[in-house]
Amino acid sequence: MKLIRAELVRLFARRFTRIALVGVLLLLAGIATVIWITNHKPTPADRLSAHIAAEQALTERNAAYQQCVDAQSRTPSPGATDSGAKQFPPGFDCHQITDYPSTDADFLPASFRLAAAGPDLFRALGALLALFGFAVGASFIGAEWSSGGILTLLLWRPNRTPVWLGKLGSLLLGVLGVGVVYSVLWYATLWVLADNRGSSALTAGALRSLALVDVRAITLTLVAATVGYAVSALGRNTATALGAAVAWVVIFEVGTRIILGLMNAARPERWLLSSYVQAWLTNGARFFDESKCHNGPDPCVGVWWRISAQQSALVGVTLLVVVTAVSLYSFRRRDVT
């Protein structure tokens, strides 16, 4: 506990941590500002004019539907000019016109509805916090290796496994604390925005869903922090983790995507870590497999397929176990020269 307490103090005393905290805060403030500027709470006049516009759209749509039905029921004579026939070619499904009826909301000025936009904004928070966790995790042990802090610590605590785990534990505690505090702040900010620039109404189910998104976001942050820490400990400097992250993006995310695309490989997303991150944050993700498509007159008959949150968790846990096990083994065994 003494080690964890000291390392927690060290974590938040570090300038990099403080700068990263402020950086995340500024980015969130930027997003909030954009939401504030681009959204407006509808006035009664806005609602009235939206209602009128929606009614008018409904009338026009009904007229178009009728025109379509008429056009489909007539057999055009050769050489005749029928505007309805031109607009609605033979075989056109007229119900497509009425499938998505307009509502008043479609004609209101942009307004911020917490129930609708909340989940995505909490995923954005998760992405930012994951970046924060990775960078701070990497720097927390990487800079200590570079500066000799680890050597000094090992002169006080020669059992290396508790040192590695203690530092990681304090990092995760710190990152968890940051995640919780920032989540609360973010929710409060979004609620204020919604209350002033739209609707803050949330059903109990929507609130629970938002909380689950946040739990996933914070879990992702903890995983990112652990991976950053473990890779940095393995290379004994911060640059190793940052280099590995860049290499991962360039080689596996961009390069693999291009190669698999050229090979017309089936379900290429399954090889990309970003797909699993996406699936984790969205509680499962659907992808369209275009490998079955081919150039020709027939329409594409690709299939939709899905990565579930469970599959995503399995990939995450496997990655975590492998990276941390190798890192801890190396930390225990390698000489400090």
Next chain:
Amino acid sequence: MGSVIEIEGLRKTYRTLLHGPRQALDGFDMVVEPGQVHGFLGPNGSGKTTTLRTLLGLVRPGGGRMRVLGQPVPHALAAVTPRIGAVVESPQFFGNFSGRRTLRLLATTGGIPHRRVEEVLDIVGLHGRANDRVKAYSLGMRQRLAVASALLKSPELLILDEPANGLDPAGIREMRDLMRDVVAAGATVLLSSHILGEVQQICDSVTIIAHGRRVTAGPVADVLASQDKGEFRVKVDDPARAAAVLAEAGAVVRPAEDHLVVTGVTDPAWVTRTLAGQDLWVAELTPITPDLESVFLQLTDEPAVSA
């Protein structure tokens, strides 16, 4: 009370993909008795730092046996570490923290009350700059901070690797006084240094290492005496005649710039008597005793790094 450090047959081979195996320690032995300042000398790359790091659990030994404060290491290192203070090679600390914060974090890690931080800051003379960032410290101040961190534990064994690096003459003297104080308080100091004059002044005993092996060890006086060839420096008015007289009497004489070096004589009075018998009067008769530097160079066959 037993020895503070006992090392027997310590071996270490570093293996790298690029350069292959390199033997750093080849059956090294060392014994450090309690209540002493023990000097640990050796040329660069001789295995000093590897020995210290192996003792402290930073490097895994390839073979041999080590005991520190009566406990086998690295097996019982966790038990003895709270009793050992160490500064290994150049002291390194996180540059953005102040000296005080650095020491407080270490104290928290080791469960040491923070008032001890103020005490050690006083001891090493850093109190006035304790709130400055470490990156603003000179090398000498960092060295003091490192020593302060080692003293935090009130150690029974203090291991110092080149503690005088970067210190000015006053700082070196303070460091010497500090080591004396530590020993006077009942602790033992293992001092690895290149400054041989300093070691000779302060150390009670020494171990000299070369090529990963011990070449000599013992009290400083004994080590020096072991290399004493019984030479005397003799000044007379007529060196040429004096040399002939002494050589005829059985001594080995070597002329130097303005004196003679006489070897193989046990009693200096014999020199005076022999020369006086030939009306040659001795102006100076001084025994030539080896200093640690000459002994070091002789034993390690390497040039020492001067202070």
